[in-house]
Amino acid sequence: IVNIDVLNPINSYDFDVRSRISNYKKQNATLFTLVRDEDLYGILTAIRNVEDRFNKNYHYDWIFANNQEFSNDFKIKVSNLVSGNSKFIKIPNEYWSYPEWIDQLKARKVRAKMKKLKIKYGHLESYRHMCRFNSGFFYRLPELLNYKYYWRVEPDVNFRCDINYDPFKYMNDNNKTYGFTMAPYELHTTVRNLWSTVLNFTSQYPEYVADNNNFEFLTDDNGETFNMCHFWSNFEIADMDFYREEAYSKFFEFIDKSGGFFYERWGDAPIHSMAVSIFLNKDKLHYFDNFGYYHPPNGQCPRSFEERLKRRCDCDGKRDYNWSQISCIPLYFELNGLEKPNGPTKQRL
Ligand code: GDP
Ligand code: MN
Numbered sequence: 001i002v003n004i005d006v007l008n009p010i011n012s013y014d015f016d017v018r019s020r021i022s023n024y025k026k027q028n029a030t031l032f033t034l035v036r037d038e039d040l041y042g043i044l045t046a047i048r049n050v051e052d053r054f055n056k057n058y059h060y061d062w063i064f065a066n067n068q069e070f071s072n073d074f075k076i077k078v079s080n081l082v083s084g085n086s087k088f089i090k091i092p093n094e095y096w097s098y099p100e101w102i103d104q105l106k107a108r109k110v111r112a113k114m115k116k117l118k119i120k121y122g123h124l125e126s127y128r129h130m131c132r133f134n135s136g137f138f139y140r141l142p143e144l145l146n147y148k149y150y151w152r153v154e155p156d157v158n159f160r161c162d163i164n165y166d167p168f169k170y171m172n173d174n175n176k177t178y179g180f181t182m183a184p185y186e187l188h189t190t191v192r193n194l195w196s197t198v199l200n201f202t203s204q205y206p207e208y209v210a211d212n213n214n215f216e217f218l219t220d221d222n223g224e225t226f227n228m229c230h231f232w233s234n235f236e237i238a239d240m241d242f243y244r245e246e247a248y249s250k251f252f253e254f255i256d257k258s259g260g261f262f263y264e265r266w267g268d269a270p271i272h273s274m275a276v277s278i279f280l281n282k283d284k285l286h287y288f289d290n291f292g293y294y295h296p297p298n299g300q301c302p303r304s305f306e307e308r309l310k311r312r313c314d315c316d317g318k319r320d321y322n323w324s325q326i327s328c329i330p331l332y333f334e335l336n337g338l339e340k341p342n343g344p345t346k347q348r349l
Helices: 037-053 072-081 104-116 125-136 167-173 194-204 240-244 246-258 268-279 305-310 329-336
Strands: 029-034 061-066 086-090 149-152 178-180 236-239 285-287 293-295
Touching: 029 037, 029 125, 037 061, 037 072, 072 086, 104 125, 125 246, 125 268, 149 167, 167 178, 167 236, 194 246, 194 268, 236 240, 236 268, 240 246, 240 268, 246 268, 285 329
Parallel strands: 029 061, 029 149, 061 086, 178 285
Antiparallel strands: 149 236, 178 236
């Protein structure tokens, strides 16, 4: 027999299920997915998850973007599962092509070299356009300009626990800018020159560096080197005004000019992570716990049995990545003075 006490709310945000309230005022927010036609079944799985665990109660809009036209088949099957409005966008060419200062022959040679070295996605041209688009362009799409917050969703992700409150409202009420669920280590072979480029920017524009920032999360030796800690950007809930404002706009332009999207394989995850950790005070960042977020091959799962019951989780607490030895979440907690969750920490996966 399960003690039903564990089913009681723990704070005012939990179990704030809005379907019970007919005139819920939504935030200025949208779900957002970059996807290709061929990822149809992966994205349907993800949509089913987000709807079941969250959006069926809130009906936020969902914007789907693609560098090619979506097929009708894709649009019909996708919008059928989304409980808010679905919008489908073809990305303009200038957001998905080489800027004129890139030497495309040099870029091709880099891809060939990375292919030989078997660096993940190192051989792919499309992956680089994707990372650049996610770093500097998605929030400029006309359809996204209408919104403040976005929640990024990728094909094949799962939410393995109920989300019984509105995370957009949490962001707004608590004045948060960037929300994340996981923080792994980056592959150092993809970002060799990123750190020095970022430091060149901050020494040129010290006025953008926040006083009480999260810089220490990024380095173990006082800024000498990047420690590879970053927020996993396949999940993000964030305020796009941050990207649209001066600091990030200048920052993106600067790193884009350096060519690292094409001459290396810089990911949007370390780029977002460095920007929010340097230009924002650390109280603007938020770790979303207890979503049971899973992006193959790693997932977050509440360590406490009671939390898992209360939130109807279908993940295995023993398989939680966030408190394993290959995660930067423990460092984030330490630097922010957060209380560690119940359950064993720093376990091996
Ligand atoms: P990973 O998460 O780093 O393994 O990379 P993914 O393959 O999941 O790609 C990241 C996101 O970009 C996902 O939402 C993909 O659907 C999307 N994506 C990747 N490449 C392309 C592309 O060439 N075109 C479009 N439209 N979406 C892409
Ligand atoms: Mn992915």
